[in-house]
Amino acid sequence: MRAVITVIGKDMVGILARVSTRCAEHRINVLEVTQSILQDMFAMIMMVDISGSDIPFTQFAEELSREGQEMGLSIHAMHEDIFNSMHKI
Amino acid sequence: MLNAxxxxxxxxxxxxxxxxxxxxTMGISLLDCCDSDIDRACARIYDKITRLAQNLVATGEQIExxxxxxxxxxxxxxxxxxxILAACADKDAVKMARTLEKAAQTCGVNFIGGFSALVQKGFSAGDRELIASIPxxxxxxxxxxxxxxxxxxxxGINMDAVAMMGPVVREAAERTADRDCIGCAKLVVFCNAPEDNPFMAGAFHGAGEPDCVINVGVSGPGVVRAALAKAGDCDLTAVSDLIKRTAFKITRMGQLVAQEASKRLHVPFGIVDLSLAPTPAVGDSVAHILEEMGLECCGAHGTTAALALLNDAVKKGGVMASxxxxxxxxxxIPVTEDAGMIDAARCGCLRIEKLEAMTAVCSVGLDMINIPGDTPSEVISAIIADQAAIGMINSKTTAVRVIPAIxxxxxxxxxxxxxLGGGPVMPLNTWSPAKFIARGGRIPAPIQSLKN
Structure with missing residues (x-):
């Protein structure tokens, strides 16, 4: 199963490092990363494979969300199907 | 790959x-719970609902x-x-309502619908008792x-039932006058009621439905309004196309959730209800969509046309997505549940006559409207009759959910x-329809040709 992690907020040092470290800790493989900075706002999108994850996906999503709050960022981890169903016919 | x-x-x-x-909304058939002994029937109802819906809330939260x-x-x-009551020797409908309440609390759901009677042509056993017990x-x-x-x-329209419902609505308000007449917010009077509606307060599980089914209702007025705001000045063809595209995306999400819930609960998927359902939260209003289209305030002339466009485009976009x-x-267009409608009603721009016209072109009808507490019951019956006539002639669902503010x-x-929100008490036309309502009988079914 694949999931999409989005990080939105003010740019700062170490965002990518912290999120990818969290993925590695739970044996979640990062497949693709895109990021852009628009007027100081940082937007990163990560496609990850969660089939080897050592914790349930909902728990992982909550961990990331908490981590985001600590850094003042909005981090969401969502099943990729939601995006596929909304944007692909 | 998905794009950013x-x-x-x-x-x-x-x-x-x-x-x-x-x-x-999980639809559950209770036809196999009939029993001549009401206590046995209630026990079966409770067991069946709590067995089939025991994982509904947890599964919903998991998907979320x-x-x-x-x-x-x-x-x-x-x-x-x-x-179900028809089979019971003792027709104590309130006992069944208490059973539904207990089952709803056990399952953790926030509403259970179906304390209902279908009397469009006449009353059968249990119907009169149930209606009388509603308040x-x-x-x-x-x-x-x-x-x-x-x-x-x-x-056609069962005018005997219409005459019964005016006093029932009033009494439901009177009995809950200490709680802002909340009883009436849980009571809908329909014409052409759908059997697979997932939305409250009008949801019930029709006799033609399977034993158990999952229906999903989507929402998203805020998304449509935001899309229109971003589009800026464009003509109404472009507005319609934009609403269709947005409705498509919203509905696809609903379809995904419905399929997932159906799979996890091992219950067949029924339908997705393509509705724009507002909430009192700012930014989640159908009235604000109409205002974004260019009306100074919802209720102005042009509101019916704008709503017709919106309603049609939502269906066109949604149909392909599910x-x-x-x-x-x-x-x-529930007035008290829609921040924009509440404001429009407060400032006097949105009146009940305009709302009645709007019900001819959109889903449902006169919904969540607070009316003066001294409104005679025959006026409430007449409001119901007018709404039913619009639904009957136009082959669409219409409904009345008014709250007499005692x-x-x-x-x-x-x-x-x-x-459910809240809002102002709106003025009504107070001329009396008493004699018309007292006649009773049935308004015959309409002719389906010569459409003029």
């Missing part, structure tokens, strides 16, 4: 524009977390209780919703809290 723009669009819709799945989509309500609809049933329960279908395009569409599908007058306010 699409992903961020979805996130924005959910985070900032109040996109959500409004309800997952995994997909990152808020699912606001988890609900249950059941076979119209009058049908008490709604006063002694918190989660039970009631509906009565008093007309249809094929049967394999099965049903329920009430269309834009809702002890209050025009300009006072009622507050229900939560999704």
């Amino acid at each position: 723009h699409d992903i961020l669009e979805t996130i924005t819709m959910i985070q900032e524009e109040n996109l959500d799945v409004r309800t997952i 977390k995994e997909y990152g989509i808020p699912i606001i309500n988890k609900r249950i609809s059941v076979t119209p209780i009058a049908m 008490e049933a709604l006063a002694v329960t918190d989660h039970v919703c009631s509906s009565v279908n008093i007309g249809s395009t094929k049967a 394999s099965h569409v049903g329920g009430l599908s269309g834009a809702f 002890g209050k007058q025009v300009g006072d306010e009622l507050s229900f809290g939560g999704l």
